[in-house]
Amino acid sequence: MKKILTVLVIALTAPAFAAETLNGAGASFPYPVYSGWAYSFEKESGVRVNYQSIGSGGGVKQITAGTVDFGASDDPLSQADLDQAGLMQFPAITGGIVVVVNIDGNRHNNLVLNGETLAAIFLGEVTRWNDPEIAALNPDLKLPDEKITVIRRSDSSGTTAVFTEYLSKVSPEWKAAVGSGKSVNWKTGIGAKGNDGVANMVRQTRNSVGFTEYTYAEQSKLNYTALINSAGKVVSPTPQTFAAAVAAVDWHKNAAYAVSLTDSPAADAWPIAAASFVLIRKNEPEVQARVMEFFRYGFEKGDTAALYLKYVPLPDSLKTEILTAFSVPSDR
Numbered sequence: 001m002k003k004i005l006t007v008l009v010i011a012l013t014a015p016a017f018a019a020e021t022l023n024g025a026g027a028s029f030p031y032p033v034y035s036g037w038a039y040s041f042e043k044e045s046g047v048r049v050n051y052q053s054i055g056s057g058g059g060v061k062q063i064t065a066g067t068v069d070f071g072a073s074d075d076p077l078s079q080a081d082l083d084q085a086g087l088m089q090f091p092a093i094t095g096g097i098v099v100v101v102n103i104d105g106n107r108h109n110n111l112v113l114n115g116e117t118l119a120a121i122f123l124g125e126v127t128r129w130n131d132p133e134i135a136a137l138n139p140d141l142k143l144p145d146e147k148i149t150v151i152r153r154s155d156s157s158g159t160t161a162v163f164t165e166y167l168s169k170v171s172p173e174w175k176a177a178v179g180s181g182k183s184v185n186w187k188t189g190i191g192a193k194g195n196d197g198v199a200n201m202v203r204q205t206r207n208s209v210g211f212t213e214y215t216y217a218e219q220s221k222l223n224y225t226a227l228i229n230s231a232g233k234v235v236s237p238t239p240q241t242f243a244a245a246v247a248a249v250d251w252h253k254n255a256a257y258a259v260s261l262t263d264s265p266a267a268d269a270w271p272i273a274a275a276s277f278v279l280i281r282k283n284e285p286e287v288q289a290r291v292m293e294f295f296r297y298g299f300e301k302g303d304t305a306a307l308y309l310k311y312v313p314l315p316d317s318l319k320t321e322i323l324t325a326f327s328v329p330s331d332r
Helices: 004-007 030-045 056-065 079-085 114-121 132-137 158-170 172-177 192-202 213-218 240-247 285-301 303-308 316-326
Strands: 020-026 047-053 070-073 087-100 149-153 190-192 208-213 226-228 272-279
Touching: 020 240, 020 285, 030 047, 030 087, 030 213, 030 285, 030 303, 047 158, 047 285, 056 070, 079 087, 087 172, 087 192, 087 226, 087 240, 087 285, 114 132, 114 172, 114 226, 132 240, 149 158, 149 192, 158 172, 158 272, 158 303, 172 208, 190 192, 192 208, 192 213, 208 213, 240 272, 272 285, 272 303, 285 303, 285 316
Parallel strands: 020 047, 020 070, 149 190, 149 208
Antiparallel strands: 070 272, 087 208, 087 272
């Protein structure tokens, strides 16, 4: 990560901010891009942003308790929950969650799955890589007669919420047996903490499968599957297929921007796309102003870093709307 962050430094004119620290915590999904923004933002402004990747559930708890300046969750809160906790919410970055595999004899990203088969694997019903369900989707592949080891999250996770939401949409059996949420009653598998934890465990475990944010898969040099989307098209996870899902969503469906990007109807969309949301407390204008200076930097000058790390920036019109709605006057 250090090498990546060094590449992302952009020489910019520095405003006169006093030395200080902003503290954030939450989802591991946006951690690479927030770290990239924070590195360059500190070089420009002198303000250090300390973001702890502790999972979406932890981020919601910490911002609600007032122990951090901002929280982050990939599972957006409803307006009712925001009002109850005294919080406000906006999306900051989007990307994709991918299905990562470590299969004996398969060193390419050429395995295809559909939602129903993926759900059956995580339900513990499809248990071997050469199962007829998988083989039917991959007639040209020689799949090993080996047991599938499922790797899933052990912590309260927005990535889990997005992944299980997708499975609930495509598999009635999954919806009835497990459902969706940051923490669910997994039917099988070994737990790992954080997107990085899942990626590392899949990398170390033969014949395993898991799910993680795309950047973690890339950094761990993991193979990932293609998926058949709602339009019936085989799509691979790329910034372009993530962007197709982002472009198709109605960000103004509700005042809290609480939208879902999974199982998009767009023809070229990756079906497990996601947004990560920032949470800030109401009625704290000084803290809000400091937090929004950081996200203004990310929105206005951080696209290069986001794209380098395989994330998809928000549409420019949405960034402008968020900055207008959430920024407050500052004496800086």
